[in-house]
Amino acid sequence: MTFFQFLGTCEIAFLYMFVGLGVFLTFRVLCFPDLTVDGTFTLGAALSAYVTLMHDAPFSSLAIAFIGGMVMGALTAFLHFRFKIVPLMAGIIVMTALYSLNMRVMGGPNVSILGHDSIFSFLERQGFSAFETKLGVLFLFLAGVFMLLYGFLKTMTGLALRAIGNNQEAARYQGVPVERLTLLGVGLSNGLVALGGALFLQTQGFADVNMGLGTVIMGLAALTIGEILMPQSVLFLGLFSAVAGTLLYRCFVAAALNIKFLGLSPSDLNLITAFLVILSFAYKHKVSRARGVSC
Amino acid sequence: MVRFICVISSLFFSITAQAAKENSNHPKVIAVTQIISHPSLDKIRRGIVDSLRDSGFEEGKNLTIVFDNAQGSVATATQIAHKFRGISPDVAVGIATPSAQALASVFQGTSTPVVFAAVTDPKTAGLAPDHLEGKVLITGTTDFPPVDQQIALIRKMCPERRRIGVLYSVGEINAKKQVQSLKNLLKPGETLIEIPIQSSAEILFALRHHLPLVDVIHIPLDNMIVANLPSVVHVAHAHKVPVFTSHPEGVLEVGALGTVGIDQYQSGYETGKLVSQILQGVSVKKIPVLFLKKAETHINRKIAKNFGARLPENTGECP
Numbered sequence: 001m002t003f004f005q006f007l008g009t010c011e012i013a014f015l016y017m018f019v020g021l022g023v024f025l026t027f028r029v030l031c032f033p034d035l036t037v038d039g040t041f042t043l044g045a046a047l048s049a050y051v052t053l054m055h056d057a058p059f060s061s062l063a064i065a066f067i068g069g070m071v072m073g074a075l076t077a078f079l080h081f082r083f084k085i086v087p088l089m090a091g092i093i094v095m096t097a098l099y100s101l102n103m104r105v106m107g108g109p110n111v112s113i114l115g116h117d118s119i120f121s122f123l124e125r126q127g128f129s130a131f132e133t134k135l136g137v138l139f140l141f142l143a144g145v146f147m148l149l150y151g152f153l154k155t156m157t158g159l160a161l162r163a164i165g166n167n168q169e170a171a172r173y174q175g176v177p178v179e180r181l182t183l184l185g186v187g188l189s190n191g192l193v194a195l196g197g198a199l200f201l202q203t204q205g206f207a208d209v210n211m212g213l214g215t216v217i218m219g220l221a222a223l224t225i226g227e228i229l230m231p232q233s234v235l236f237l238g239l240f241s242a243v244a245g246t247l248l249y250r251c252f253v254a255a256a257l258n259i260k261f262l263g264l265s266p267s268d269l270n271l272i273t274a275f276l277v278i279l280s281f282a283y284k285h286k287v288s289r290a291r292g293v294s295c
Numbered sequence: 296m297v298r299f300i301c302v303i304s305s306l307f308f309s310i311t312a313q314a315a316k317e318n319s320n321h322p323k324v325i326a327v328t329q330i331i332s333h334p335s336l337d338k339i340r341r342g343i344v345d346s347l348r349d350s351g352f353e354e355g356k357n358l359t360i361v362f363d364n365a366q367g368s369v370a371t372a373t374q375i376a377h378k379f380r381g382i383s384p385d386v387a388v389g390i391a392t393p394s395a396q397a398l399a400s401v402f403q404g405t406s407t408p409v410v411f412a413a414v415t416d417p418k419t420a421g422l423a424p425d426h427l428e429g430k431v432l433i434t435g436t437t438d439f440p441p442v443d444q445q446i447a448l449i450r451k452m453c454p455e456r457r458r459i460g461v462l463y464s465v466g467e468i469n470a471k472k473q474v475q476s477l478k479n480l481l482k483p484g485e486t487l488i489e490i491p492i493q494s495s496a497e498i499l500f501a502l503r504h505h506l507p508l509v510d511v512i513h514i515p516l517d518n519m520i521v522a523n524l525p526s527v528v529h530v531a532h533a534h535k536v537p538v539f540t541s542h543p544e545g546v547l548e549v550g551a552l553g554t555v556g557i558d559q560y561q562s563g564y565e566t567g568k569l570v571s572q573i574l575q576g577v578s579v580k581k582i583p584v585l586f587l588k589k590a591e592t593h594i595n596r597k598i599a600k601n602f603g604a605r606l607p608e609n610t611g612e613c614p
Contacts, residue, residue, distance in 0.1 A: 002378075002381030002382065003381065004377065004380050004381035004383075005374075005377050005378045005380075005381035006381075007377070008373075008374065008376070008377020008378070008380065008381070008401065009374060009377065011377070012370060012373055012374055012377070016370065099493065100493075103465060103466075108419070108468050108471055109465065109466045109467055109468045109471060110392055110393065110396075110419075110420065110468040112396055112419070112420050112421030112422070113421065114396065114399055114400060114420075114421030114422065114426070114427060115421055115426045115427050115430065116421075129404065130403050130404045131404070200370075203400075204373055204396070204397060204400045204401075205396065205399070205400040205421065206393065206396040206397075206400065206420070206421065208369050208392075208393045209466050210367065210369065210466060211369035211370070211393075213367065213368065214368065218370070250374070253370075253371060253374055254374055254377075254378065257363055257371075257374065257375060257378055258378070269366065269371070270366070
């Protein structure tokens with residue numbers, strides 16, 4: 001792997017770390033297996049493209065993407081509570097709807113802002129190189145979001161969210177408004193993923209309607225790698241492992257692009273990903289038996 | 296476990312570092328990426344390689360070709376683009392819109408030329424050279440099918456069939472563009488009935504539903520439909536509806552009634568010519584985007600007889 005490829009890998013990893021954090025929030029903190037993210041990742045990119053192209057406002061496009069993702073995530077949770085649809089199914093429904101919706105927002109299956117002003121343009125005009133600007137800004141964004149999320153999960157509301165994930169019934173008996181907080185939690189998760197999608201558009205300059213394909217499974221694989229690497233004893237490490245796992249997962253992808261002579265090809269990547277996710281569930285199974293918790 | 300992963304990853308890193316070094320010893324390196332494995336896109340790639348060979352750049356002798364397939368994932372396409380930038384090849388080639396966009400984005404600010412192929416509308420895709428001037432050196436070929444000739448062929452062969460059903464997938468920008476252009480070409484009395492599909496599983500369902508409502512089926516250059524063309528043609532013929540396609544294989548191999556289209560291999564071959572020009576030292580700025588125009592018309596006589604269609608003059612035919 002060349003140095004540049006490694007930096008490129010970091011760039012993609014930074015983008016998908018938002019997905020990692022989002023998936024961590026639903027699958028680990030809330031125990032709400034949410035598949036909406038496959039749609040909201042693209043939604044974030046689509047909304048960001050729309051606002052950037054139509055209103056020349058790349059920065060506000062990030063906020064709008066975040067809100068859009070949040071609404072769709074909350075919708076999934078709403079479907080679950082209102083109509084008793086299992087979370088997986090509710091996620092698939094919203095994801096399916098989002099495919100068409102994204103196409104509406106983008107005005108077609110593919111949209112490009114290449115050559116337009118992005119969130120990086122004003123720094124590039126100051127003479128910074130395009131590549132370093134992207135890496136730096138993305139890192140700052142990520143660090144900010146990471147700390148905000150960590151801070152939020154430490155508040156009373158955040159604590160209640162984590163309680164829901166640990167034992168929903170017990171949380172309910174303690175007076176935690178389970179429905180409302182799950183709506184918030186799943187919304188927040190999808191908002192983060194949409195923000196990742198929006199930043200993807202800003203860095204890569206294009207969005208495609210099929211770009212969200214497999215987002216959730218990639219996020220899960222990243223979580224697994226992180227969990228195998230480090231203990232989940234405290235919240236900070238849990239969040240950090242989601243982020244570190246994403247970087248390692250992207251390194252795996254980069255390695256898979258380079259190791260053709262071992263008989264592996266990039267088309268085997270999905271197999272490896274699936275294997276990692278199975279490993280994740282096996283690991284969880286083992287841990288939960290040891291600790292006596294169910295999720 | 297931690298150690299295990301460290302070992303594995305460091306192994307990968309060292310191996311790949313070596314692989315990259317080997318590449319840089321060759322005089323000319325081109326890096327080719329395509330978004331997904333697909334007969335049309337594979338043909339374009341073969342066309343590029345053959346064209347380079349005919350121009351004196353033979354793989355393994357004086358040319359190294361690095362090839363990566365993104366397997367349908369846009370994120371992987373971007374990582375491939377970064378890998379290519381790390382190799383810094385003499386030319387980077389992106390086949391199909393998302394792969395070309397990923398290259399154009401990652402190679403910004405470098406002197407490596409990017410060449411695209413199978414991009415139907417470079418302007419909308421943000422890949423037009425004047426649009427990206429000063430950011431990235433880019434050129435390529437675009438293979439927008441001659442929709443005017445296509446509709447003319449339908450009128451000529453089946454004048455009484457005036458309800459044209461267009462089967463296309465909504466997820467492909469190429470297909471969508473062609474449907475729009477077709478709509479603008481309609482004459483009074485002709486109707487265009489869109490048969491949009493979202494996934495390949497829906498094709499036959501949507502087709503069966505619409506077949507009673509249309510007189511003829513037209514298929515644009517659409518990767519998803521083209522991959523399932525044999526069953527589309529089979530079902531349509533069973534309902535006595537002829538099929539027109541946008542690429543020659545539809546007629547020659549699958550048994551559609553007629554086609555006007557640009558051969559994908561030829562489109563790759565032309566792209567290869569651009570690449571070899573760049574390798575020979577021609578400045579990219581002097582190579583404009585090539586709009587492929589040379590369309591071939593093919594008709595299938597046997598099917599034409601079955602449908603009682605009229606035969607146009609002077610066309611490539613199929614027994």
